[in-house]
Every structure is written in structure tokens, then in C-alpha cells.
Amino acid sequence: MSGIRTNAAAELLGVSPNTLRSWERRFGYPEPRRTAGGHRQYELGELEALRRALLETHNISSAIQVARQRGEGLGSSSRLVEAFDRFDEGLADRLMEESLALRSIERSVEELLLPALEIAESREGREAEYELACRWATGWLHAARRVCPAASRPDGVLLFDSSPGLTLEGLQVQALELGLRRAGFRVLLLSVGLAQERMTRAMRALDPTALVLCGTGATLDVVGRLVYSVRQLGSSAPLFEYRGAMPVSGSHNIPSLGGTPSEAVRNLKAMVDGSAFGRIAAVASRAGSRP
Amino acid sequence: MRHLARVHPSTEQRRSNREELTRFCTHCAELFGAPTAPADKPLRGRVCGNCGLGVILTCSSATLTAPRAAFLVVTADLRVSASSRAAEDVLAIPDGSYGRPLLSLLTSPAGIGELARAVIRAANGTLAPSTIPVLVASKDLEARIGGCGNPPAALLVLEPVAS
Structure with a gap:
């Protein structure tokens, strides 16, 4: 791909060629390739990112810092965090749309949305931005769920969520729900603390093939009562955990579906479709009400 | 405490008229006079031609009076x-101070609440400056605070206390 020569690049940024070369020496950005003849060739993407950053910042070093982050590519998680920091839900929507032009929904969720939320969660003093991020992400995942195709598999998956309200962990569960729906499963997401009598109709309607314990808020006692209730209702569906949801630090006999939505969906599909599932179901059936 | 932040009287008189504006570099602090760039070429003159390290912003000429x-x-x-x-x-x-919380760099005898209010007011578009005493690196100074942009921000000009 041909690059942009120094004069044209300088013109695009509204600076002199000397200024552009001085930035290269001082900041190492924008970093041109060299032609065989030694001429500088700038990347349009870098120049575009810098051009936008210059209009949004108050000095050159911060503009270059912003442009570098954007240089990570279309719809990077840092850009999504930037949208949260500006409380700009429109920009966040746009970044996800850009990402969907290049990636699947699953990849957009796992490579853009969830990493951005992880960054937003990890920062101190940015609680308002994190809350906005969680609320916006909840809305986005719900919107994506609404346009999922109808279930194409007979298998039902019942997710028991123990994550506290508006958190990254809760969004990981919602992302799993979306992934399972898109994989054709019939899915129901219920709170882990639901009483047995409230669960009966849901269990009968779904007739789950698998139960998945999600979130990190359940105690061993709650899990025990949950499994007892499920078995009392006549279900022998095996129980799995997602993202270390079992509240024990040592080993246990609840198989894990993995740490990401796509990994969990892949494992569940493999187990439902393959012989491994039959063995797990049999073990779960023998285990009775033991979690 | 609010009365300790006094509004610059000369600017206050001009508020009803068109503000006199000046452009300045955020790094070398050179002044470039009133803005003249056409709106359809926002990048023309955005970067300081003198130092190449600052962005050219606009503020009220009452806020930034000298280069x-x-x-x-x-x-x-x-x-x-x-x-x-x-x-x-x-x-x-x-x-360097880039990215640091303002209140970790300076405080005000008038109270940090008053200082924060003046900065937020200016950052939200009030060009006319107000002056507030500040304490910077154990030095007593005055900060003249007015709006600047774009993008919108507050400009805190640090000066020795007027005797």
C-alpha cells in the first residue's frame, strides 16, 4: 500500500514538514516508512487518528498519546473506554457498529465490549463512568439478544445467576446468555436465590438439558439448595459452572465451561453434541442432589 | 467564601458586548491575536508554528494579557x-503536570470548593475571568481563571499577587 509523502502529510495536519519531522524525532509518531530512495511515507490511518486527536486535545503530546491508542485499530477497547469517559453513548454505539462491520457479535463482545468494561471497572475514582458503561452494555446486549434468531436446537440451558446487579460479572453472564441464544439453544436466565416453588413452572417450560451456575455471589449452601430443588423437580440435567462460580477454593466435581462466553458455548455444544455429555449427565444423575 | 473570588471588573463591563478574543499556544504561550481561521479548515493554524509542541486555543484577551x-x-x-x-x-x-488532578498541584486559601467552582464554570464556557488566590509549590500566587477552547476548558493564569 502506498503511503503519503511528507508535504501532503504536513498539509493534512496543518503543520510544516519540519514540525512533522520534529514530532517523529521527539515522540516517534507519526512513524513513516521509508521508500527505497529514503523518502518518508506516512500511513493515512496514523495521520487521520492524529488529525482527530489534535482537535480534541490541548497539547501535542496528549494528541499523540490519544492517536497512538486509536492506532490500535477500529473500535479498540481503549476507544470504547474513551466514549464512557465522555459519557457519550452515541459514540459507544458507533464503535460497536464499526466493530460489527469487521467482527462477529461474539468477537465484538469479547474483544471490545468486555475488555473495555474490565478497564472501566479497574480504575479508581471513575465510578460514574463505570456505571454508565455497565448500563450502556446491558442495553446493548439486550438489543443484540432481541435480534437473535429463534432457537434451532431442542436443548434448553438454564443459567443461574448469582452476580450482584450492575457489574462486569453480571455482564459476563448476559454475554453468555447472548452467545448461547445465538448458538441456537433455548435459554433461561434466573436468579440463583429463587425459591423452589417459583422455579417449578420455569423448569417445566424449559425442560433444561444443562444447568449452569454463573456469577460469584453464591454460597455453597445456596448452591446445595439449588441443586436439591432442581433434583426434587425431577431434572437430571448436569450442572456446570461458568467463570469459577463454584464458591470453593479447592477441587470440586462440577465441570467448568470456561472463562469466556465463546469458550463456554463451545464446550457446551461439544458436550451436548458429543458423547462426553452423556457421561456427565449420567454422573450428575447418580450424584443426585449433591452439587 | 464565595466573595473571595472576585470577577475582573474590566471584563465584566465588556460582557454585554462582543468578547475580545486572543489566540495562544498551550506550550510556548505566545499570543497570536484574534482568531481568523475559516471555520471549514479547523486544522489550519491549530498547531503552534513557533514551537510545534502546543495547540492554538482561544480565550478572552482579559484572561491572558501577556505572552x-x-x-x-x-x-x-x-x-x-x-x-x-x-x-x-x-x-x-x-x-510534568499533564493528566494530574488540578487540586493535587495547587490549593486556594479561598477554599478548594471555590477554586473548583471557578474552574468548572470557566471550563463550561464562561470566558470572562475571575481571580482567586492560590498556593502553588508553597508560593502565594493569584490565578486568573477564564474559559478557553476548543475543546472547552478553563485557563488558569498564574501570577504574583498584585500588591
Whole structure:
């Protein structure tokens, strides 16, 4: 791909060629390739990112810092965090749309949305931005769920969520729900603390093939009562955990579906479709009400 | 405490008329007179032609009266987004002040609440400056605070206390 020569690049940024070369020496950005003849060739993407950053910042070093982050590519998680920091839900929507032009929904969720939320969660003093991020992400995942195709598999998956309200962990569960729906499963997401009598109709309607314990808020006692209730209702569906949801630090006999939505969906599909599932179901059936 | 932040009287008189504006570099703090760039070419003249390290912003000429002043550009979330070379000398922070919370760099005898209010008011578009005493690196100074942009921010010009 041909690059942009120094004069044209300088013109695009509204600076002199000397200024552009001085930035290269001082900041190492924008970093041109060299032609065989030694001429500088700038990347349009870098120049575009810098051009936008210059209009949004108050000095050159911060503009270059912003442009570098954007240089990570279309719809990077840092850009999504930037949208949260500006409380700009429109920009966040746009970044996800850009990402969907290049990636699947699953990849957009796992490579853009969830990493951005992880960054937003990890920062101190940015609680308002994190809350906005969680609320916006909840809305986005719900919107994506609404346009999922109808279930194409007979298998039902019942997710028991123990994550506290508006958190990254809760969004990981919602992302799993979306992934399972898109994989054709019939899915129901219920709170882990639901009483047995409230669960009966849901269990009968779904007739789950698998139960998945999600979130990190359940105690061993709650899990025990949950499994007892499920078995009392006549279900022998095996129980799995997602993202270390079992509240024990040592080993246990609840198989894990993995740490990401796509990994969990892949494992569940493999187990439902393959012989491994039959063995797990049999073990779960023998285990009775033991979690 | 509110009365301790006094509004610059000369600017107050001009508020009903069109503000006199000036452009300045956020790094070398040179002044460039009133804005003239056409709106359809926002990047023309955006970067300082003198030092190549600062962005050209616009503020009220009552806020920034002389070139090479010590000033900070602060966003509405009270973080420093740029500082002039002279301000870096005053603050004497080896890593620079960019990105730091304003209130970690300076305080005010009038109260940090008053200081924060003046900065937020300016960052939200009030060009007319107000003056508030500040304490910077154990030095008693005055900060003249007015709006600047774009993007919108507050300009804190640090000066010795007027006798």
C-alpha cells in the first residue's frame, strides 16, 4: 500500500514538514516508512487518528498519546473506554457498529465490549463512568439478544445467576446468555436465590438439558439448595459452572465451561453434541442432589 | 467564601458586548491575536508554528494579557490537559503536570470548593475571568481563571499577587 509523502502529510495536519519531522524525532509518531530512495511515507490511518486527536486535545503530546491508542485499530477497547469517559453513548454505539462491520457479535463482545468494561471497572475514582458503561452494555446486549434468531436446537440451558446487579460479572453472564441464544439453544436466565416453588413452572417450560451456575455471589449452601430443588423437580440435567462460580477454593466435581462466553458455548455444544455429555449427565444423575 | 473570588471588573463591563478574543499556544504561550481561521479548515493554524509542541486555543484577551505566561489548561473534570513552559517551571514537577488532578498541584486559601467552582464554570464556557488566590509549590500566587477552547476548558493564569 502506498503511503503519503511528507508535504501532503504536513498539509493534512496543518503543520510544516519540519514540525512533522520534529514530532517523529521527539515522540516517534507519526512513524513513516521509508521508500527505497529514503523518502518518508506516512500511513493515512496514523495521520487521520492524529488529525482527530489534535482537535480534541490541548497539547501535542496528549494528541499523540490519544492517536497512538486509536492506532490500535477500529473500535479498540481503549476507544470504547474513551466514549464512557465522555459519557457519550452515541459514540459507544458507533464503535460497536464499526466493530460489527469487521467482527462477529461474539468477537465484538469479547474483544471490545468486555475488555473495555474490565478497564472501566479497574480504575479508581471513575465510578460514574463505570456505571454508565455497565448500563450502556446491558442495553446493548439486550438489543443484540432481541435480534437473535429463534432457537434451532431442542436443548434448553438454564443459567443461574448469582452476580450482584450492575457489574462486569453480571455482564459476563448476559454475554453468555447472548452467545448461547445465538448458538441456537433455548435459554433461561434466573436468579440463583429463587425459591423452589417459583422455579417449578420455569423448569417445566424449559425442560433444561444443562444447568449452569454463573456469577460469584453464591454460597455453597445456596448452591446445595439449588441443586436439591432442581433434583426434587425431577431434572437430571448436569450442572456446570461458568467463570469459577463454584464458591470453593479447592477441587470440586462440577465441570467448568470456561472463562469466556465463546469458550463456554463451545464446550457446551461439544458436550451436548458429543458423547462426553452423556457421561456427565449420567454422573450428575447418580450424584443426585449433591452439587 | 464565595466573595473571595472576585470577577475582573474590566471584563465584566465588556460582557454585554462582543468578547475580545486572543489566540495562544498551550506550550510556548505566545499570543497570536484574534482568531481568523475559516471555520471549514479547523486544522489550519491549530498547531503552534513557533514551537510545534502546543495547540492554538482561544480565550478572552482579559484572561491572558501577556505572552509567555505561566498557565494551566484544565478540563471540567479538574484534570490538567496542558501547561505552558513557564507553568512547568513554577510547578517544578519532573514528569510534568499533564493528566494530574488540578487540586493535587495547587490549593486556594479561598477554599478548594471555590477554586473548583471557578474552574468548572470557566471550563463550561464562561470566558470572562475571575481571580482567586492560590498556593502553588508553597508560593502565594493569584490565578486568573477564564474559559478557553476548543475543546472547552478553563485557563488558569498564574501570577504574583498584585500588591
